[in-house]
Amino acid sequence: MAATASEVKLLGAWPSPFVLRPRIALNIKSVEYEFLEEKFGSKSDVLLKSNPVYKKIPVLLHRDRPVCESLIIVQYIDETWTSGPSILPWDPYDRAIARFWGAYIDDKFFPSLVGIAKAEGPEAKAEALEKAKAGLELIEKAFKECSKGGEFFNGDQIGYLDIAFGCYVGWIRVTESMHGFKLFDEEKTPGLVAWSERFCTHEAVKDVMPETEKLIELLK
Amino acid sequence: MSKNDEVILLDFWASPFAMRVKIALAEKGIKFEAREEDIMAGKSELLLNSNPLHKKVPVLLHYGKPICESAIIVSYIDEVWPFPALLPTCYYARAQARFWADFVDKKVGFHPYYSETFLNLLPTCYYARTQARFWADFVDKKLFDGGCGIWRNNGDALELGKKEFIEILQVLEGALGGDFFGGDNFGFVDTIAIPHASWFYAYEQFGGFKVEDACPKLSAWIERCLKRDSVAKSLPDPSKVYEFLCMFRKMNGLD
Numbered sequence: 385m386a387a388t389a390s391e392v393k394l395l396g397a398w399p400s401p402f403v404l405r406p407r408i409a410l411n412i413k414s415v416e417y418e419f420l421e422e423k424f425g426s427k428s429d430v431l432l433k434s435n436p437v438y439k440k441i442p443v444l445l446h447r448d449r450p451v452c453e454s455l456i457i458v459q460y461i462d463e464t465w466t467s468g469p470s471i472l473p474w475d476p477y478d479r480a481i482a483r484f485w486g487a488y489i490d491d492k493f494f495p496s497l498v499g500i501a502k503a504e505g506p507e508a509k510a511e512a513l514e515k516a517k518a519g520l521e522l523i524e525k526a527f528k529e530c531s532k533g534g535e536f537f538n539g540d541q542i543g544y545l546d547i548a549f550g551c552y553v554g555w556i557r558v559t560e561s562m563h564g565f566k567l568f569d570e571e572k573t574p575g576l577v578a579w580s581e582r583f584c585t586h587e588a589v590k591d592v593m594p595e596t597e598k599l600i601e602l603l604k
Numbered sequence: 605m606s607k608n609d610e611v612i613l614l615d616f617w618a619s620p621f622a623m624r625v626k627i628a629l630a631e632k633g634i635k636f637e638a639r640e641e642d643i644m645a646g647k648s649e650l651l652l653n654s655n656p657l658h659k660k661v662p663v664l665l666h667y668g669k670p671i672c673e674s675a676i677i678v679s680y681i682d683e684v685w686p687f688p689a690l691l692p693t694c695y696y697a698r699a700q701a702r703f704w705a706d707f708v709d710k711k712v713g714f715h716p717y718y719s720e721t722f723l724n725l726l727p728t729c730y731y732a733r734t735q736a737r738f739w740a741d742f743v744d745k746k747l748f749d750g751g752c753g754i755w756r757n758n759g760d761a762l763e764l765g766k767k768e769f770i771e772i773l774q775v776l777e778g779a780l781g782g783d784f785f786g787g788d789n790f791g792f793v794d795t796i797a798i799p800h801a802s803w804f805y806a807y808e809q810f811g812g813f814k815v816e817d818a819c820p821k822l823s824a825w826i827e828r829c830l831k832r833d834s835v836a837k838s839l840p841d842p843s844k845v846y847e848f849l850c851m852f853r854k855m856n857g858l859d
Contacts, residue, residue: 437742437775451734453741460734476683477669483676488657522657 392417393445395431397424399594399602401551402454403442408547409461411588413468455486458547472544478530482537485526486548493519494552500559509563516559516567523549524573531575535582542586550583557596558603611636612665614651616643618848620748621674622662623799623838628678630834631795632685675744678795690792692732736786739779740796746772747800754807755849758858766811770818777822784825790832798829798839805842806849 392410394417396403410417422428422441434443434450444451444460451460462471472479496516503512530537530545537545556567568577584593611629615622615638629636641651641661654663654670664671664680671677682690750772753765776797779785785793804815804826816823829835853859 446731449731451731451738453738456734456737456741459737460730463730463733476680477666477671479683480671480676480680483679484671484673487673487676 390418391447393420394418395420395422395428395434395443395445396441397422399599400441401555402440404551404554404592404594405454405547406442406444406457406461407592408542408550408588409458409471411592412471412542413461413465415461415465415468454551455490455544455548458544462544469541470543471538471547473538481530482543482545482548485523485530485537485545488526489523489549489552493523493549497552497555497559500563513563513565513567517569517572520567520569520573520576524576527575527579531579536579542583542588546579546583550580550589553580553584554594554596554599558599561596561600562603610665610667613638614641614648614654614661614663614665615639616641616661617840618802618845619661620799620803621660623802623840624674624796625662625664625677625681626838627795627798627834628681628690630838631688631690631790632681634681634685675740675796678792682792690795691736692729692786692791732786736792739776739785739793742779743776743793743797743800747776747797751800751803751807754811755803755853756856756858762811766807766813769807769811770813773815773819773822777819780821780825783828790829794825794829798826798835801826801829802839802842803845803849806846809846810849810853 392415394403394406394410396407396419398421407419420428420430422431427439431441431443432439434445435441435452438452440452442452442454442457444457446460446464451457458471473482493516496512496519499512500509500516503509526545527537530539532539534540536542537549542550560567568580570577583589611634613622613625613629613636615626617640626638639648639650641648647659650665651661651663652659654665655672658672660672662672662674662677664677666680666684671680678690686693750765750769753768754762757765779793781787784790785797808814815826830839850859
């Protein structure tokens with residue numbers, strides 16, 4: 385179903401990995417939308433009104449009805465715009481596995497990534513780094529299982545788990561650059577190394593993925 | 605899918621997360637084998653092999669293939685055995701849409717009113733499904749941990765935990781769409797949320813409050829859910845949960 389830009393609005397901020405998720409999903413479905421940038425450090429009235437429970441971005445407004453929580457928004461986009469490629473796998477078991485790893489990435493991997501920046505002192509940093517790297521090795525295994533030989537977590541086409549994990553690639557690269565070590569490892573996570581290149585250069589991703597240098601500037 | 609497919613649930617009697625799966629299976633009329641994990645004795649090999657990442661119940665084994673994480677399991681059950689639906693379905697909406705498309709074709713020719721009706725049927729349904737997912741996710745994120753703020757604490761920390769827990773219940777109460785979360789019919793959010801009610805008696809005892817006083821509408825929803833067979837047979841006796849948590853508190857020096 386076609387949508388005019390005024391029908392679909394996304395409240396967000398360009399650096400946020402969570403905001404990146406619906407942007408990629410909307411691009412996959414070729415849905416035009418209006419991007420309403422939230423000012424850093426303040427929350428607009430629209431945001432507070434449309435997400436009173438969490439007061440967080442992203443929020444999708446479809447015909448003025450709000451949808452909140454990034455992965456829930458991605459599923460909504462997948463169900464609502466059926467003419468584009470499918471984002472979730474069609475098989476219920478594969479869908480359950482994709483959702484499982486999406487939950488792991490948000491509940492366990494992302495906190496371990498943040499943990500590196502928060503760790504104080506070289507010992508704590510080393511421990512935090514090992515934890516994040518262990519997480520990435522698990523995600524590498526998930527990639528091998530889910531991709532079934534394809535280029536993406538979703539097989540031949542980009543999908544739910546590519547979006548769920550791929551939104552963190554920019555911040556993984558920032559962490560690598562700022563702390564001077566590699567998280568994506570050619571030896572331990574070769575699948576993810578190759579996948580991240582393909583993901584970042586994908587049609588639906590390349591124009592909305594924030595540049596690593598700009599993210600680093602933001603942190604200074 | 606027939607109702608006699610091999611379905612095994614790795615279970616623990618007090619786990620609200622496992623109860624969600626039992627309710628979903630019961631709502632669908634699916635026969636399953638529940639295998640109780642003895643969490644005191646140590647985790648079974650089957651559990652460790654089927655959920656190596658989290659090593660937790662519930663795990664659903666469908667023809668030996670493991671599905672983990674309770675809300676994800678409930679979604680899987682809803683997708684594999686679609687009737688009766690837990691998430692709002694679009695079958696009715698699609699049928700209506702097909703009816704109107706046919707009507708337009710045969711009788712009317714293009715008319716903006718009818719195409720608007722046609723177009724509006726589908727998004728409403730997907731929106732309802734999305735709202736269900738949102739509230740199920742809210743329950744997942746807040747309800748159990750909110751309760752922990754009561755039963756894992758004493759003194760001032762417990763008082764704060766109680767205050768935060770009641771706030772969470774009040775937000776949840778605001779989401780009730782009718783008799784149940786989705787409106788008239790028991791569904792996805794009800795399945796995800798009602799198991800936690802089996803722990804409320806314990807929270808009330810430790811915290812010295814009543815859910816009925818703080819959230820009368822939610823309390824009425826609990827009573828309604830408990831009248832359903834699928835819920836009544838899947839939830840344990842709340843006094844047993846209270847005993848279980850008392851034991852935990854003693855073990856951790858809280859009482």
